[in-house]
Amino acid sequence: xxxxxxxxxxxxxxxxxxVAVLVFFLMRVVPGxxxxxxxxxxxxxxxxxxxxxERARLGLDKPLWKQFVDWxxxxxRLDFGVSMWTGAPIIEEIRLRFALSLQLAIMSxxxxxxxxxxxxVLAALKQDTWVDYAVRIFSIAGLAxxxxxxxxxxxxxxxxxxxxxxxxxYTPFWVNPVQxxxxxxxxxxxxxxxxxxxxxxxxxxxxxxxxxxxYIRTARAKGLWxxxxxxxxxxxxxxxxxxTVIALEFAFLMGGLVxxxxxxxxxxxxLLFVESVAHRxxxxxxxxxxxxxxxxxxxxxxxxxxxxxxxxxxxxx
Amino acid sequence: xxxxxxxxxxVTQFSTSSxxxxxxxxxxxxxxxxxxVALVGESGCGKSVTALSIxxxxxxxxxxxxxxxxxxxxxxxxxxxxxxxxxxxGREIGMIFQEPMTSxxxxxxxxxxxxxxxxxxxxxxxxxxxxxxxxxxxxVGFSDPARRLTQYPHQFSGGMRQRIVIAMALxxxxxxxxADEPTxxxxxxxxxxxxxxxxALSRRLGVAMLIITHNLGVVAxxxxxxxxxxAGRIVERASARELYRNPRHPYTLGLxxxxxxxxxxxxxxxxxxxxxxxxxxRLPTGCSFxxxxxxxxxxxxxxxxxxxxxxDATHVSACWEAERVGSSNxxxxxxxxxxxxxxxxxxxxxxxxxxxx
Ligand SMILES: Nc1ncnc2c1ncn2[C@@H]1O[C@H](COP(=O)(O)OP(=O)(O)OP(=O)(O)O)[C@@H](O)[C@H]1O
Ligand SMILES: [Mg+2]
Numbered sequence: 160x161x162x163x164x165x166x167x168x169x170x171x172x173x174x175x176x177x178v179a180v181l182v183f184f185l186m187r188v189v190p191g192x193x194x195x196x197x198x199x200x201x202x203x204x205x206x207x208x209x210x211x212x213e214r215a216r217l218g219l220d221k222p223l224w225k226q227f228v229d230w231x232x233x234x235x236r237l238d239f240g241v242s243m244w245t246g247a248p249i250i251e252e253i254r255l256r257f258a259l260s261l262q263l264a265i266m267s268x269x270x271x272x273x274x275x276x277x278x279x280v281l282a283a284l285k286q287d288t289w290v291d292y293a294v295r296i297f298s299i300a301g302l303a304x305x306x307x308x309x310x311x312x313x314x315x316x317x318x319x320x321x322x323x324x325x326x327x328x329y330t331p332f333w334v335n336p337v338q339x340x341x342x343x344x345x346x347x348x349x350x351x352x353x354x355x356x357x358x359x360x361x362x363x364x365x366x367x368x369x370x371x372x373x374y375i376r377t378a379r380a381k382g383l384w385x386x387x388x389x390x391x392x393x394x395x396x397x398x399x400x401x402x403t404v405i406a407l408e409f410a411f412l413m414g415g416l417v418x419x420x421x422x423x424x425x426x427x428x429x430l431l432f433v434e435s436v437a438h439r440x441x442x443x444x445x446x447x448x449x450x451x452x453x454x455x456x457x458x459x460x461x462x463x464x465x466x467x468x469x470x471x472x473x474x475x476x
Numbered sequence: 477x478x479x480x481x482x483x484x485x486x487v488t489q490f491s492t493s494s495x496x497x498x499x500x501x502x503x504x505x506x507x508x509x510x511x512x513v514a515l516v517g518e519s520g521c522g523k524s525v526t527a528l529s530i531x532x533x534x535x536x537x538x539x540x541x542x543x544x545x546x547x548x549x550x551x552x553x554x555x556x557x558x559x560x561x562x563x564x565x566g567r568e569i570g571m572i573f574q575e576p577m578t579s580x581x582x583x584x585x586x587x588x589x590x591x592x593x594x595x596x597x598x599x600x601x602x603x604x605x606x607x608x609x610x611x612x613x614x615x616v617g618f619s620d621p622a623r624r625l626t627q628y629p630h631q632f633s634g635g636m637r638q639r640i641v642i643a644m645a646l647x648x649x650x651x652x653x654x655a656d657e658p659t660x661x662x663x664x665x666x667x668x669x670x671x672x673x674x675x676a677l678s679r680r681l682g683v684a685m686l687i688i689t690h691n692l693g694v695v696a697x698x699x700x701x702x703x704x705x706x707a708g709r710i711v712e713r714a715s716a717r718e719l720y721r722n723p724r725h726p727y728t729l730g731l732x733x734x735x736x737x738x739x740x741x742x743x744x745x746x747x748x749x750x751x752x753x754x755x756x757x758r759l760p761t762g763c764s765f766x767x768x769x770x771x772x773x774x775x776x777x778x779x780x781x782x783x784x785x786x787x788d789a790t791h792v793s794a795c796w797e798a799e800r801v802g803s804s805n806x807x808x809x810x811x812x813x814x815x816x817x818x819x820x821x822x823x824x825x826x827x828x829x830x831x832x833x
Binding site for chain 1: 533564565567582593596597
């Protein structure tokens with residue numbers, strides 16, 4: 160077991176190196192660079208010489224392979240360098256935003272799971288009744304409603320009904336949990352509702368499938384209570400595909416919440432991502448992509464562990 | 477011995493997009509205490525649905541028990557509440573299913589699946605239930621039951637899983653076990669082992685059994701009485717011995733000719749029954765076996781033959797021409813019948829070449 164975990168963690172390294180190569184070269188295929196963009200407005204004043212000097216300062220004049228090796232060397236020492244746009248250390252740029260995005264992703268996922276699994280099971284049990292239809296309409300509506308729009312509705316409602324606005328400045332959880340939750344619960348609800356839809360449908364269909372299995376009939380023939388059949392015999396088997404969906408969604412939430420972040424005035428990774436690409440801030444973009452990739456791989460690894468824990472047929476190798 | 481289970485005029489139907497499937501169409505039969513009764517018929521004739529109807533486990537909402545009675549120990553199971561019925565399942569009637577590879581839950585240990593029924597029906601504590609589970613696994617032939625309890629179904633072969641399913645069905649000492657094609661999915665050699673085990677256990681524990689099968693070899697060796705089913709109806713009923721010696725329904729005759737027998741020349745051709753079983757959504761008027769029947773006469777098309785006693789035999793047949801069927805078969809055979817082989821591949825050439833009679 161320990162050996163398996165270590166092996167899997169080590170296997171993450173080649174994947175991440177692959178991601179690093181890809182993002183490094185893709186970024187450089189995009190036309191324009193950070194120097195050009197920064198001085199674009201004043202290009203008439205900035206001489207070619209000055210631009211070259213600036214490029215040299217950022218190391219952009221070196222051959223590509225040298226830049227890559229330097230960058231990888233830094234990463235190996237966990238030194239991500241400085242942002243090409245702001246000059247601040249990457250770690251500093253990312254730290255708080257990562258904390259915020261991670262927390263928001265976790266909260267949204269929790270809300271999505273809390274909605275999806277009970278509703279999915281309920282819909283499966285009441286298949287083709289009005290309960291089933293109601294649940295499915297509720298979840299389709301979630302999928303059809305952009306979370307930022309729902310976010311705006313939340314804010315307006317809080318403002319109009321309770322004459323209260325959630326805090327607009329991010330307070331880390333460890334500084335003031337109440338303040339922190341008061342701010343993040345709303346975007347988490349908006350996002351979680353939307354993302355519950357897919358997991359709900361997956362729960363429903365997996366549950367329907369499992370309930371048709373022979374071993375469920377065997378359990379019924381044993382005279383077990385219906386509740387026990389559900390909780391012990393059906394749910395565990397039905398959770399396997401749902402787990403995968405939830406993990407994928409979680410990884411997506413880490414970097415993909417651009418508009419929602421804007422609506423709630425959150426400085427998360429999503430916005431930073433967009434800006435860093437727009438600025439051709441190579442170092443920052445590369446660090447962000449690597450970070451999200453690492454989260455993605457790690458979450459998948461956790462899912463695999465969970466699979467093996469639930470299903471004894473899956474062996475640690 | 478008294479009647480333990482009495483199925484009376486049971487009708488179970490499925491509503492599907494192509495119409496109402498009359499899967500079980502008014503069948504009646506009994507099982508006495510400690511007796512082994514067989515239900516035989518081709519695939520799709522309604523055997524499984526009959527068993528599931530007794531347990532009230534017919535797939536909802538398409539399937540519905542339309543009418544009839546299932547009287548078990550004097551109570552009509554069809555009138556029980558869902559909770560009362562739950563207490564009958566597993567406790568009073570155990571069930572063994574056809575497919576051992578899928579009828580155990582892959583994510584629960586064998587121990588868990590064996591003990592849960594004991595804990596619920598007999599209110600056993602965990603340690604007692606475990607001890608009983610060890611005993612049960614020993615009973616069905618495992619040499620290291622305690623270790624086996626902690627294993628998962630995928631760690632067992634098909635035959636071993638079926639032993640586990642048998643142990644599960646017997647766990648609460650039910651007076652009746654329904655076995656729905658318990659060996660169809662297994663190798664021929666394993667089939668014999670499992671059937672011998674079931675026979676030995678039913679004798680030892682005094683359990684009555686309903687064995688559902690389409691293998692007449694199984695019937696001959698293990699059943700006391702046989703019900704032959706065709707298109708949702710019982711077409712013939714007799715003791716196993718009588719049925720082999722003196723079949724009185726063309727369908728039974730066909731079934732017997734389609735399996736190898738030890739008491740007939742090896743070179744005798746096996747004759748499958750020609751034609752297909754009827755579509756259960758559109759049963760023809762009259763006798764539903766008529767299109768495939770060599771004995772048919774004109775009124776078979778209009779008059780449905782009732783199940784009635786055959787004049788010169790101690791059994792019942794639903795055929796207008798039952799007497800003619802009897803004589804065509806050379807009349808009652810003499811001497812003790814040798815049962816047909818278990819599977820078509822298991823006929824023993826050495827013994828089967830007892831030419832002619
Ligand atoms: N859930 C269902 N929905 C619709 N029709 C069904 C359903 N279950 C069974 N049937 C129909 O009922 C009929 C009897 O089926 P049943 O399973 O009892 O056959 P069987 O005699 O057990 O055959 P086999 O030897 O293949 O197990 C079949 O024609 C089948 O199509
Ligand atoms: Mg069947």
